[in-house]
Amino acid sequence: MRLKGKNALVTGSSRGIGRGIAIRFAQEGANVAINYVGSARAAEETLAAVTAHGVRGVILPADVGSVDDVRRLVDEASAALGPLDILVNNAGIEKHAPFWDVSEQDYDKVIDINLKGAFFATQAMVRHLRSGGRPGRIINISSVHEDLPFPNFAAYCASKGALRMLTRNLAVELGPLGIAVNNIAPGAIETPINTALLNDPRKLGALLNQIPLSRLGQPEDVAGLAVFLAGDEAAYVTGSTFVVDGGLSVNYQEQ
Template sequence: MKLEGKVALVTGSAQGIGQAIAIRLAKEGADVIIDDRLGNTGAQETCKEIESLGRKSLVVGGDLANLADNRRLITEGVSNFGKIDILVNNAGVEKGADFWNVTEADYDFVLNINLKGTYFLTQDFVNHLRDTKRTGKIINVSSVHEELPFPHFSTYCASKGALKMLCRDLAIELAPLGITINNIAPGAIETPINTKLLNSPDLMKALLSNIPLNRLGKPGDVAGVAAFLASEDADYITGTTIVVDGGLLWDYSEQ
């Protein structure tokens, strides 16, 4: 198991991609801190699955837009496991609207979680590594929309485009500390965020016509890449984005 002895923190890990990543890291030997919104029962399901694999797990609920909650994620994780080696910034939200109708509340909702929360949780994690004089891995679950326009989702694209540049910038700044940072950019994945798409045959047909592999991705497709980036096999990779989209990014056109 490539992550034996490691401790990982995975945000938004009560369902979908985050849940799949948390479980996959556990299968590779890591103990896992599960983060999601308070009261999300899926977090307990993730915890049970990880513990059934013989790994330790901890659920810490909170709001990533709240910086005090972010610090608590780190402090409670360290208090229970003694350290954190891997941070997976997976939690994310989107809100569709024509650009001219986007409200300040819409903007804050998306950017506060997708960018601000990720930024400052990463800062807290880096400070933990600096204080303990250890190296570590940061993995951001971004989106093909860090590159690909997504009309009517301008706030989402803005947040993911910012993550792309943040990853590149921090790769340089954190490298002397032995900390790597990389993005994973999923395309269309079978998760709750795509419920509307999954329930619309017409939308699905149009999308699949733009995916060369002719299928939606599975959460496990993303989780496998996360496990690789968290392992020693990826020690010389930093500042890059790995696209997991079945070829969508290079074969896409708006219908």
């Protein structure tokens, strides 16, 4: 077991990639705090899958777009599990609209959850680690769109691009505290965030044609890398982005 006895908080882990990470962490011996907004039932399913591995789990609803909520979330997670070792900033949303139609409300929501949420959850985690003089791991789930353009998702791309810079900056600032910070950049992963795409055979076929490994990714594909980055083998890894996309982002082809 690669995370035996570690305590992890995974934001947005009631479903999708976050759920995959929570379950995989539990399989490796970590206790897991499961955060979500929305369906409590989905969070309960994740908790059952986590505790089935013989570790402890707790469900903590909180909106990561609210600074008060993320501070409370870190406090409650450590109160429930004990001192935290790992934070995964996974909660994220996207809003589809041509750039000229993006509303202020949608812009704020995307930036608040994807960027401000990760920023202040990390700050709360760092304060928690510093107060105990302990090292830690921060893993941000960004996207291939921290680098690759994605027309009609301008705010999403801006949030993920900012997360890339935040990771590099914090790797430098937090390294002396023994805190490592890395990003995972998934490509197209089969989760509810992609429901519209999954229900559109034409778009899905066109996307699959661009993926050298010829399939969508699964949450488990992302979770395996998260385990590595959270574990001892990654002790000297910080400030980097690791792409998990079946080759999508390197697949430029002349038509």
